[in-house]
Amino acid sequence: MTQAEPAGPAGPAGPAGPGWRFLEDSASLVVVRVDQAGKILAANRHARALTGLSLVGQPLGAMLLEFAGAFSLPDWLGDAARPRLLNVATAGGLPQTLQVTVEPAGDGYLLFGQVDAEEQERLRRDVLELNHELSNLSRELALKNAELGRLNALKNQFLGMAAHDLRKPAGLILSYAELLIDEAAIGLTVEQQGFLQTIRTAADRMRGVIDDFLDVSLIEAGRFSLDVQRADLADLVEAARTLVAPSAAKRGVRIATALDPAGRALLVDGPKIEQVLTNLLSNAVEHSPAEGCVRVGSRRLESAVRVWVADDGAGVAAQQRARLFQAFAGDAVAKASGERSIGLGLAIARKIVEAHGGRMFVESEPGSGALFGFILPMNGGS
Amino acid sequence: MQTAEPVLTELVYEEYLAALLAGDRARCTALVEELLAADVGLKDLYVHLFQRALYRVGELWERQRVSVAVEHLATAITERLLTLVQARVFSGATREHAIIIACVANEYHDLGGRMVADLCELQGWRGFFLGADTPLPDLLRLIEEQRPALVGLSLSIYFNMPALLEALDAVTAAHPDLPILVGGQAFRWTGLPAAAAYPNVSLIASLNELEQRLVAYDAG
Numbered sequence: 035m036t037q038a039e040p041a042g043p044a045g046p047a048g049p050a051g052p053g054w055r056f057l058e059d060s061a062s063l064v065v066v067r068v069d070q071a072g073k074i075l076a077a078n079r080h081a082r083a084l085t086g087l088s089l090v091g092q093p094l095g096a097m098l099l100e101f102a103g104a105f106s107l108p109d110w111l112g113d114a115a116r117p118r119l120l121n122v123a124t125a126g127g128l129p130q131t132l133q134v135t136v137e138p139a140g141d142g143y144l145l146f147g148q149v150d151a152e153e154q155e156r157l158r159r160d161v162l163e164l165n166h167e168l169s170n171l172s173r174e175l176a177l178k179n180a181e182l183g184r185l186n187a188l189k190n191q192f193l194g195m196a197a198h199d200l201r202k203p204a205g206l207i208l209s210y211a212e213l214l215i216d217e218a219a220i221g222l223t224v225e226q227q228g229f230l231q232t233i234r235t236a237a238d239r240m241r242g243v244i245d246d247f248l249d250v251s252l253i254e255a256g257r258f259s260l261d262v263q264r265a266d267l268a269d270l271v272e273a274a275r276t277l278v279a280p281s282a283a284k285r286g287v288r289i290a291t292a293l294d295p296a297g298r299a300l301l302v303d304g305p306k307i308e309q310v311l312t313n314l315l316s317n318a319v320e321h322s323p324a325e326g327c328v329r330v331g332s333r334r335l336e337s338a339v340r341v342w343v344a345d346d347g348a349g350v351a352a353q354q355r356a357r358l359f360q361a362f363a364g365d366a367v368a369k370a371s372g373e374r375s376i377g378l379g380l381a382i383a384r385k386i387v388e389a390h391g392g393r394m395f396v397e398s399e400p401g402s403g404a405l406f407g408f409i410l411p412m413n414g415g416s
Numbered sequence: 417m418q419t420a421e422p423v424l425t426e427l428v429y430e431e432y433l434a435a436l437l438a439g440d441r442a443r444c445t446a447l448v449e450e451l452l453a454a455d456v457g458l459k460d461l462y463v464h465l466f467q468r469a470l471y472r473v474g475e476l477w478e479r480q481r482v483s484v485a486v487e488h489l490a491t492a493i494t495e496r497l498l499t500l501v502q503a504r505v506f507s508g509a510t511r512e513h514a515i516i517i518a519c520v521a522n523e524y525h526d527l528g529g530r531m532v533a534d535l536c537e538l539q540g541w542r543g544f545f546l547g548a549d550t551p552l553p554d555l556l557r558l559i560e561e562q563r564p565a566l567v568g569l570s571l572s573i574y575f576n577m578p579a580l581l582e583a584l585d586a587v588t589a590a591h592p593d594l595p596i597l598v599g600g601q602a603f604r605w606t607g608l609p610a611a612a613a614y615p616n617v618s619l620i621a622s623l624n625e626l627e628q629r630l631v632a633y634d635a636g
Binding site: 158162163165166167169170172173176177179180181183 | 488491492495496498499502503505506507524526530533534537545547548
């Protein structure tokens, strides 16, 4: 053994020479010299670079991952497991497992740690294969997305065409039923007049559904634009109230309005916001108990207005609330009349409100009524 | 109307290649996103950026200039970038005919095959892609299921030629009239051995040639 004292792990008690200089300066091999207690006396360049630590003077455990309990060199040396492994915490953050050969050196030990090349090769192959599989799966996913997009466009096209073609005959049925009720009812029995009323009501409902289909197909196809103008919230509420007044009167439901004077002047597409209000009001009337009261209110917020319609109906359970604003989720709430809705009204309302830069909300508990509403920015949105 | 300047310039290619060799995924992604925003032609992107850069990386690897890790990372980055583009690739296709692209058994270099399948989609075909190391029974089963107009087999390692010939034998035995295209890096310096034995098999030397074949098929 040489008496020279190289700076690396070989010294002061270790050997020296060109081979050792390679180990100390260049090799991708961890070489550390420790004393009997596991204190690091010297470490080569690779060990320091790998861990990002100076290492000398620190316990061997300092370069390892912290698992349960502190690392003990005597315990580790006494463990019969082979190959000896050390899980090193690297400077890059990814742990690395080293296979370690231990050689006695002076009063302590020299530890030579290397990565298991075969394991690395297997790992690399597996990662590459998994990446290929993932790429193929995302290719299939992109393809399926494109096909779904095409099918959705086809659905909207069909919906729009069907609704467009049905609207005229439905309107004719409605008009002639009304004409017959007005002009020919005298010659009919009470039962026959009842039939005509049923035809009129059904045709009216059918036209409403067809209008919803048309709205949805336009919105989904992206052919939905806003004509933003100045409008008075009170006028919009009044127009909606007039539209639902007949059905409210039929069920004896009263509509009470209390609007905040500060938030009435809006920059909105008036007819569309009126459509939202009509939808909320007619839902509230339909879900109210007979002889109940529907309350319309508004409050000016800092830069927005909050508008709501409240009823004393059966209310909405929490798990149903999330689906209320989705198209065709009409099974979510049964009307007071027991009739099922196709569930487009709220989906359309939401699209209109969101197009204005606002949002819809619902507050309700089963058994204690429901409060539906929207918040609109006062500047008309972006 | 102004004449559009080509967006995929030599400068962009050089910058992309440098980023790819450095394993700089973020820079490569940014460059591709810029090109997509500038409405680069998708075929140009595949052929003049992805393929060209990968061929260059492969060449540097063969000359011992870059490590296999660099080559693998460049492949993985390109695969990741393809997912950015694929939504556009699939959005326009009409898919009247189907083509099945597969890498034969033991072939793990599947990126070329996937790009070929995507380019078929751009041509309006439904490009099924079976991926690396396709077991022969899986290939035969998909052919039965989908009844494609064409089958394309990719081979990048010449020493896997026996697996390719085995696949050709099996496919032609089951579907004697089904045209089969073969191609890939394995054919850079050689043709198809015993080509005369496979009258329905054509060697496709380039993506342009493939495109011509698809157009010719469409034209009847």
